[in-house]
Amino acid sequence: MTERLYLYDTTLRDGQQTQGVQFSTEEKHQIAEALDHLGVDYIEGGWPGANPTDSAFFAEAPKTKARFTAFGMTKRSGRSAENDEVLAGVLNAGTDSVCLVGKTHDFHVTTALGITLEENLENIAKSVAHLGAQGREALFDAEHFFDGYKANPDYAIACCKAAYEAGARWIVLCDTNGGALPGEVYQITLKVIEAGIPGENIGIHTHDDTGNAVANSLAAVNAGARQVQGTLNGLGERCGNANLTTLIPTFLLKEPYKSTLDTGVTDAALADMVKVSRMLDDILNRVPLRSAPYVGASAFAHKAGLHASAILKDPSTYEHVPPETVGNARIVPMSNQAGQSNLRKRLADMGLEVSEKQDLGRILDRIKQRETEGYSYDTAQASFELEARRELGLMPQFFEVERYRATVERRRDAKGKVIHLSEVTIVVNIGGERHLSVSEGIMADGNDGGPVNALSKALVKDLGPYQDLIGDMELVDFKVRITNGGTEAHTRVIIDHEDSQGRRWSTVGVSSNIIDASFEALLDAVLWKLMRDGAQALGAE
């Protein structure tokens, strides 16, 4: 016997209150489509009339299975609901569902609105009744409800009851300032139910200011609330809203929710959770948070050696849910902590079967030594593979870089304009034959891309017999980290490449010289590609 739990997404409204976030109308459509695919019950599209983007979006509202909802506020004092033009703007959007925020904290009623407590109750009741009269489903967002309840419980509940008795389908308890803690959310939600508003009419809207947005949502559901509001990736004002990307997997995969509650999200849709989360980051041009619950790239990464060896025996030893249920994947990275079993598995994944304990020990020692020098192989899998091969004597010698020289110059051109330009010359010996190349660091837009750009181009410009194999390499990411302070510190460079086969590989270089660290990572990238594609080792004489 399960009960229905409703999911209400406010990414497009409260999510847009995130600092630095401003969705275009087209992006709003993309996000609404993804949410609908996921199977949420409500999609709050924004506040029609409040700004041009929101109005434009409602004017061409997406056709969703989810109830597409307009947000607004209760009517102001001194006019009827029918004559409040802000409320009219919201209703004009023509959505089936309308969510109106209203005050429930006595202090805010008298301080921020400057009206009497009675007037506020009337504004709530009249506004909700007006929605009903217009044939709309009404939701009431009880602003500052938990703070309000703590200050004046009778009044906070009276506000909710005014909305409920006026016909609101949902009374949404909002922790607007994000300061409530799970224990009190649970207790206060119980009080609301005791006061006569059934749990199946109660929603919860939380913020993450104490890191408890998810827990507060669960606490309200535990008390009986049956609608949860949140956003994708926890976007939202200040520290963000409750993260639906976290809550949805919890409701579907974890007890007691899994066997007592139903949502509109299917297991198939759940398996797209990582994809949906990344899509939003792409739209926002954000680096995805590696540590995000369920969907982060590190969520199923097992770095500790003890964990990694147990995982090999049975993944459930160190995983609370299977990664594939949310579309994620297990990662067993290399690191200082890694044990031999971790290492063996990683080598096997690369096609290197190493079973001798002695060989594993030597590779491990080499990797540990390199890590103390500043190398890091968590992500730089390709360089890791090359190091293992070098230690085992399995690394072919394709060519040798005899020398290179990088020059960066800044001066004024003939017209007196400051220009800078980078040039790299390189000499590569392939099977006894010397190949000289020179490149400038000119980018697509005509600007100087600097010495790393020039070096990258020079290195792959003429590798003679290998040219066909490396022609499709593309440098797609470049990261620099100084491992200690000062210019005398070591620099770690991590470079990602892709090729036409859709492979992506990472390499690492470390040096006190940033150019040389980059060179090392670039060289490893070429060597890995040649090795993986089975190039013939011509050596260097």
Place this chain on the structure above:
Amino acid sequence: MTERLYLYDTTLRDGQQTQGVQFSTEEKHQIAEALDHLGVDYIEGGWPGANPTDSAFFAEAPKTKARFTAFGMTKRSGRSAENDEVLAGVLNAGTDSVCLVGKTHDFHVTTALGITLEENLENIAKSVAHLGAQGREALFDAEHFFDGYKANPDYAIACCKAAYEAGARWIVLCDTNGGALPGEVYQITLKVIEAGIPGENIGIHTHDDTGNAVANSLAAVNAGARQVQGTLNGLGERCGNANLTTLIPTFLLKEPYKSTLDTGVTDAALADMVKVSRMLDDILNRVPLRSAPYVGASAFAHKAGLHASAILKDPSTYEHVPPETVGNARIVPMSNQAGQSNLRKRLADMGLEVSEKQDLGRILDRIKQRETEGYSYDTAQASFELEARRELGLMPQFFEVERYRATVERRRDAKGKVIHLSEVTIVVNIGGERHLSVSEGIMADGNDGGPVNALSKALVKDLGPYQDLIGDMELVDFKVRITNGGTEAHTRVIIDHEDSQGRRWSTVGVSSNIIDASFEALLDAVLWKLMRDGAQALGAE
């Protein structure tokens, strides 16, 4: 009547399980010092004997007020505690406190360890007793405790009691896989207390795999646990550990904790929370998470118009705690009145009195424009000051850099050894007189320090009449961040300098060319110093 709540930091051990994180010994010292300043009770330093970095750190352990703690595991079967060399390695570190992890989930005992349940109980008891016999305070990390309790409550509790009765000061209930939810953590912690282990001997160790690490910690404290384990910024395996940067403010500022519990953290230390959080991000070269509770740059940012206007009347309307209590600051959109007064204050702090609204607006526009190009003035105050002066026409021209050229070369020396060397030539025009300088990037240890090192030395080598003023400048930190992927991306360089007056200043440079971005930051550093010390502007003819 308050009770003592103990804080146990594991940033240096479990925090280092974060993918991509590898602290150097020096960084571990820096972090331990910051934690000690904060006032945590325990600092777990790592696992002595498990890897060279941890061993080196314990060999020169920091002197802390906090109990400096070594981590390890209970003895293995088939040998005595006295003869277990892994355990001996941990004890050899000589710390007053030792924390040993042991299994409490029957499935793990039989599957992962492959021993009987009885043997495991004995391993726990004997290991803890051995610590006591050696005069150490013993902590027992009950691994997989909540999963273990759900599978076999009697056995899980028997493991904890074995450790407690053998003399462990703390029994730490670990949610190792991070899958437990707050309701069950609360209930199960109560059961442990009912079974005879007092709350004042119970600790809680949680992970964020369901986004509930903080809530689970609070749930255990609500049930009676009196030690909380966590990490700075929530570092840790997979999704991270409980975030002490979130929990500490909650314990100090929020009810019911504020008036019922005492920690070792003072209000003054709490006001450094943002600083400590940023320091860790600096060490990791990570972009600080804007939405982090309490310490994030957006934690007190009020974007919604209604919120911003209410905040001006009374900050408590939309803030659950005052931002300054944790060393944070309120942000309201720059365009409004408060934005301008903030800017005016920042300029006044630099000795620039700007009262004209028009001037403030122009500076704001210029800064915003630069920020869209990739500049960042959060830390680079010196460059910010120079930009404001440039906009107001108050920037003296001391000299002009006519040109520079940086060369990096890698080749074999006469003996066939690979060497790399960097050289920079620079031409500076001071009052019409040209000064030529050349420098190599040779470091104190004889290695090549690369082109940035050479550039830094060349720039300050001969500035003629200004030489006396810049002779005491020292480059103390250098950070590089790529603002977008690929070598064609922009590079942001932030450089810190110090001088003999004890001043420290930060400058920023942005370019597609990493050498030129560094040059820009280096040049700003020299200009700021000349301006602050009142150098005469000789110009360039």
